[in-house]
Amino acid sequence: SYELTQAPSVSVSPLQTARITCSGDGLPKQYVYWYQQKPGQAPLLLIYKTNERASGIPERFSGSKSGTTVTLTISGVQAEDEADYYCQSADSSGTYVFGPGTKVTVL
Amino acid sequence: EVQMVQSGAEVKTPGASVRISCQVSGYTFTDYYLHWVQQAPGKGLEWMGLVDPDDGETIYAEKFQGRVSITADTSSDTAFLELRSLTSDDTAIYYCLTVDDVGPWGQGTLITVSS
Numbered sequence: 001s002y003e004l005t006q007a008p009s010v011s012v013s014p015l016q017t018a019r020i021t022c023s024g025d026g027l028p029k030q031y032v033y034w035y036q037q038k039p040g041q042a043p044l045l046l047i048y049k050t051n052e053r054a055s056g057i058p059e060r061f062s063g064s065k066s067g068t069t070v071t072l073t074i075s076g077v078q079a080e081d082e083a084d085y086y087c088q089s090a091d092s093s094g095t096y097v098f099g100p101g102t103k104v105t106v107l
Numbered sequence: 108e109v110q111m112v113q114s115g116a117e118v119k120t121p122g123a124s125v126r127i128s129c130q131v132s133g134y135t136f137t138d139y140y141l142h143w144v145q146q147a148p149g150k151g152l153e154w155m156g157l158v159d160p161d162d163g164e165t166i167y168a169e170k171f172q173g174r175v176s177i178t179a180d181t182s183s184d185t186a187f188l189e190l191r192s193l194t195s196d197d198t199a200i201y202y203c204l205t206v207d208d209v210g211p212w213g214q215g216t217l218i219t220v221s222s
Contacts, residue, residue, distance in 0.1 A: 001169055033206050035152075042202055042212040043152065054208045086152050088206065094166045096142065096206070098152040 002091040004099035011105045018074040022087030032070045033088040082106045109133035109210025116217040124191040129203035136184040137161040139205040147199040193220045
């Protein structure tokens with residue numbers, strides 16, 4: 001079955017840049033979505049169709065792709081960005097999958 | 108304003124079935140696939156499946172195949188998730204969502220499976 005890989009955790013100092021990666025063999029041909037989830041809340045869409053910022057999302061969040069790896073970049077990290085981040089994509093049959101999630105800690 | 112409002116929490120016994128609803132408003136229901144996601148306590152997000160409200164076609168994750176049904180009622184702009192043969196592993200929050208920039212996820216529905 002199709003799988004996505006994410007690092008379990010990333011630590012970053014305030015105002016620095018955090019890069020969260022997501023890898024999968026099918027990613028060159030598929031859109032990727034990124035979600036942020038804070039404790040006790042429903043996930044929030046950050047990026048859709050790989051690099052489109054969702055409505056109301058700050059410009060410091062951006063998405064990019066290179067080969068089989070996609071990256072969510074948070075430029076100028078703020079304390080409020082501490083959360084779990086999940087990537088999502090689909091395979092050629094239309095079956096979707098989430099990555100295991102990356103916990104971002106702001107030092 | 109786009110909203111996805113889910114039905115309330117339920118407690119079920121092992122072996123039972125559960126049906127959760129997700130009523131949408133603020134956009135054209137038939138324009139976007141409606142997905143369901145499971146999140147067990149302290150765990151990540153698990154994609155369960157989707158329905159195309161326009162024609163009722165569905166795609167399910169292999170993990171839930173044979174035990175899940177997702178339907179859509181265009182007369183009430185409501186999607187439904189039915190999960191059968193529940194076990195304690197199904198204790199989780201279930202969310203409905205669209206993957207495009209349409210609106211926020213549903214608020215989540217907690218299903219507790221316990222004898």
